[in-house]
Amino acid sequence: MVDVADVLGTARGCVVAPAGCGKTELIVASVAQQATKPSLLLTHTTAGVAVLRARLKRLGVPSSAYRLNTIAGWALALISMFPERAGYAHDVTQNPDYVAIQNAIGTLCKSGHINSEIRATYGRLFVDEYQDCTSNQHGIVSGLARVLPTVVFGDPMQCIFNFRREPFPDWTNDVMGTFPLLGTLQTPWRWNRVGANNLGVWLLGARQALQNSHQIDLRTCPGHVTWYPLTNDFNQNITTQVRVQYELSRQYPSQSILIIGDSIQATSRHNYASRAHGVSVVEPVDFGDVVASARSMNSQVGAPLLQASLDFLSSVMTNVGGTQIQTRIQSILNRRNRTEPTPAEMAALAVNQSGGYAEVIAFFKVMSADTSRRIYRDSAYYMMLEALKSVVQGAPQDLATYTVGLREQRRHSGRDIAPKSIGSTLLLKGLEADHVIILDADNPKNRMSREHLYVALSRGARTISAFARRPVIP
Numbered sequence: 501m502v503d504v505a506d507v508l509g510t511a512r513g514c515v516v517a518p519a520g521c522g523k524t525e526l527i528v529a530s531v532a533q534q535a536t537k538p539s540l541l542l543t544h545t546t547a548g549v550a551v552l553r554a555r556l557k558r559l560g561v562p563s564s565a566y567r568l569n570t571i572a573g574w575a576l577a578l579i580s581m582f583p584e585r586a587g588y589a590h591d592v593t594q595n596p597d598y599v600a601i602q603n604a605i606g607t608l609c610k611s612g613h614i615n616s617e618i619r620a621t622y623g624r625l626f627v628d629e630y631q632d633c634t635s636n637q638h639g640i641v642s643g644l645a646r647v648l649p650t651v652v653f654g655d656p657m658q659c660i661f662n663f664r665r666e667p668f669p670d671w672t673n674d675v676m677g678t679f680p681l682l683g684t685l686q687t688p689w690r691w692n693r694v695g696a697n698n699l700g701v702w703l704l705g706a707r708q709a710l711q712n713s714h715q716i717d718l719r720t721c722p723g724h725v726t727w728y729p730l731t732n733d734f735n736q737n738i739t740t741q742v743r744v745q746y747e748l749s750r751q752y753p754s755q756s757i758l759i760i761g762d763s764i765q766a767t768s769r770h771n772y773a774s775r776a777h778g779v780s781v782v783e784p785v786d787f788g789d790v791v792a793s794a795r796s797m798n799s800q801v802g803a804p805l806l807q808a809s810l811d812f813l814s815s816v817m818t819n820v821g822g823t824q825i826q827t828r829i830q831s832i833l834n835r836r837n838r839t840e841p842t843p844a845e846m847a848a849l850a851v852n853q854s855g856g857y858a859e860v861i862a863f864f865k866v867m868s869a870d871t872s873r874r875i876y877r878d879s880a881y882y883m884m885l886e887a888l889k890s891v892v893q894g895a896p897q898d899l900a901t902y903t904v905g906l907r908e909q910r911r912h913s914g915r916d917i918a919p920k921s922i923g924s925t926l927l928l929k930g931l932e933a934d935h936v937i938i939l940d941a942d943n944p945k946n947r948m949s950r951e952h953l954y955v956a957l958s959r960g961a962r963t964i965s966a967f968a969r970r971p972v973i974p
Contacts, residue, residue: 506682507626510682516683518958519958520958523628526685537623539624542571543627548930550917552568567621571637571640573911576598585608588600595908603636603639606639606643610639618648622648631656632661633668633669634669635667635674638675654671658929659951660949702720702724715974718972724964729967730967730969737967741967742772752935755934755962757935757937759920772939781922783879784927785910790883791900791907794902795900799899805855806855809864816881817881825845829845829848851863857891864884884903931959936959936960937967938957942969
């Protein structure tokens with residue numbers, strides 16, 4: 501067992517941390533006891549930033565005790581401070597080239613040219629989710645470890661970001677070769693804390709089995725793990741999946757639920773959320789379709805702007821009825837309508853008749869206030885609304901440029917996750933909930949790797965509801 505004294509008593513070290521075994525608590529407790537200078541606390545994702553920030557706040561650790569960021573965000577900030585020493589000038593009007601930036605910062609950290617600045621600013625370095633760090637990021641941390649006492653925390657069985665073209669360090673040779681193993685966390689605190697001890701033990705056993713390339717049986721932890729067979733009938737499957745979520749929500753109204761959907765097909769996750777009341781979509785950090793929508797709306801007025809606005813709303817809201825609205829507008833303009841325009845149709849008319857972004861904002865608000873409609877992609881909707889408002893209020897950039905800047909700001913600031921959310925393993929990794937629902941644990945077209953499967957299973961502290969064709973997976 502590794503404790504705070506072990507972490508603070510080493511110059512370099514690595515802690516292997518299976519999911520839910522107290523890693524975050526150990527990091528936070530170590531940060532709290534590092535009193536001389538702020539600790540630099542880095543992680544891999546914005547979701548991880550949100551988790552760490554919430555835990556630090558909950559345990560009363562003052563913000564003066566740490567500087568928290570993603571590795572990519574910290575590198576971007578540093579490159580703006582030392583462009584000449586890093587030999588790289590980032591153009592703030594362009595999307596960051598994170599690979600090039602991190603490569604330059606890694607070289608800078610290893611060079612020793614900013615050792616005095618690093619030493620004067622930070623007292624210690626902690627890096628979370630280390631299994632997801634690329635070789636460039638490993639180079640940054642290794643360079644900082646020449647100046648700061650450094651401990652990294654991770655689990656090779658949760659390495660799910662290695663699909664990218666960037667190389668990854670070998671866990672045994674590169675990571676533990678640089679940061680010697682301090683120990684492995686082995687107590688399933690996440691499950692013990694809520695009285696689900698059997699589930700915690702089962703998951704540790706499942707992790708070991710998956711690590712050894714064995715299969716696991718979803719029927720071997722009754723009361724906590726439930727297998728739901730998938731059929732060839734898509735509509736029947738999604739009806740059952742939504743019903744399971746409703747039943748959990750009804751039985752445990754104050755408890756959280758994470759729903760693991762397809763990692764590749766975002767539209768399948770959107771489709772589920774559009775059918776399941778109270779479920780919000782966790783968006784990818786690039787907000788790709790929001791940025792694309794902003795570009796399609798950029799510099800438009802009147803009818804083209806209305807169509808682009810309807811296209812966007814149709815991707816984030818139920819029952820938009822874009823075609824019907826357009827048909828009604830033509831009927832109203834040609835005085836063929838037999839019924840009075842609705843508030844939504846009046847707002848759409850205002851956009852259609854040479855309206856601009858101010859009219860689009862009014863249209864969005866009327867649509868969202870309609871009780872027959874529901875926003876199920878809250879983050880995407882409110883990001884677009886914020887961008888529109890800022891441009892109307894005089895932001896110097898156009899809508900597309902402002903939206904890209906807003907995306908970059910949110911990429912590094914972390915985000916809050918709704919109590920009932922759907923995402924992929926990539927988007928929900930590092931998060932936990934009372935219950936997890938896995939919509940397709942053995943999809944033959946996009947089969948989960950053993951690492952993805954372990955990440956999905958270990959999100960739920962009380963129950964796991966797994967949909968699969970067979971009970972023995974993968």
